[in-house]
Amino acid sequence: MPLLDLGIAGAGLLGRLLAWRLARAGHRVSVFDPAPGPQPRFDGQGAAAFSAAGMLSPLAELDNAGPDIATLGWRSISLWRDIVAALPDPPAFGQLGSLLLAHRNDFATAQRVLARLAAVPGATASPLSAQQLADMEPALQPPGHAWLLPGEAQIEPVKAMFSLYHHAPGVQWHWGCRVGTLHDGALQIDGAESGWRRFDTVFDVRGLGGRPTLPLRGVRGETVWLHAPGHGLLRPVRLLHPRHRVYLVPRPGDIVLLGATEIESEDRSPMSLRSAVELMAAAHSVMPALAESRILRLDRNLRPALPDNRPHIDVTPQRVAVNGLFRHGWLLAPALVEDALAAWARLRADAALPGPEIER
């Protein structure tokens, strides 16, 4: 198997997944990122991946995206299952489905969302009676209307980011290194190790840092981390509301994560009072037991989005760029990485360059 020397710009979700996969396939991998280290900062800077809820929701995302995104999402869920199984210190991963809830007065909003789902062949939302909901999720207060989205999943983002980082064999991680420009087979570093570095192939997965090469924008998202001992919630829950969408996601360690605002702004400053009040009031309305939970963290970050809100893959034999994962990065990343690597391997074969062997 030919060993390639590979450089990755960005140690976010895509960067860590790529590093893990390529290093496992035996390649020499170097990753460059301006962050001071591999850990999250929760200060609105750095990888969006750390701030994410980790919902893998191909059905619910049909409210915001087309059926092709759902198809990529279903593939990714199955890839995540394999990735998690291969990690010695795996993140929590669950596939119990998720719940859509609507208060009695918001039925019209729910109907609009369900109509978008119903337009896609195979997309099902199963209505639940109050008793069925109570049997599945005793911690919830039946709000009027409830549906199960079967097959939807969730992953624990911070742990997944650490596991991919720790178990990518032999990867050289270069922190404090901002990549300015990438050309075929070369990248230019600012900061700690400034200068040009040559590689067989470079990977551009800088998220929002991919500007100005791509016309990216940041879409602000805010979340609330609650410590709620014995909360008992098993599945992610989305509350449909005419003004905002709110979700509650159970995490290990007695944590419930509330999210997320979606604001067309690149403001990275702390969460606003309005967002905090709306998220917490909505969550409390369906799960009153949260009243005595403790607020651990108010977080925010920017989702990297392109004008059409769709992911973008650009591949040459010596340069691979993936970006624009917007609000579905965890949902899409494994399938996009698989597609980008397959296209890259084909192009290298066509160009008679040493080809990568890529294992899953």
Ligand SMILES: Cc1cc2nc3c(=O)[nH]c(=O)nc-3n(C[C@H](O)[C@H](O)[C@H](O)COP(=O)(O)OP(=O)(O)OC[C@H]3O[C@@H](n4cnc5c(N)ncnc54)[C@H](O)[C@@H]3O)c2cc1C
């Ligand atoms: C509040 C919130 C909730 C979310 N919830 C979900 C969810 O439930 N489900 C889901 O599927 N998705 C969710 N997302 C979206 C998901 O987090 C993103 O789509 C995903 O993180 C994008 O991955 P990425 O690797 O492209 O970018 P990032 O994860 O942002 O990583 C980019 C990396 O590139 C680095 N970088 C930047 N500039 C440079 C440079 N010049 N040189 C080198 N490195 C650079 C950054 O430091 C960072 O480490 C959420 C996002 C937010 C903000």
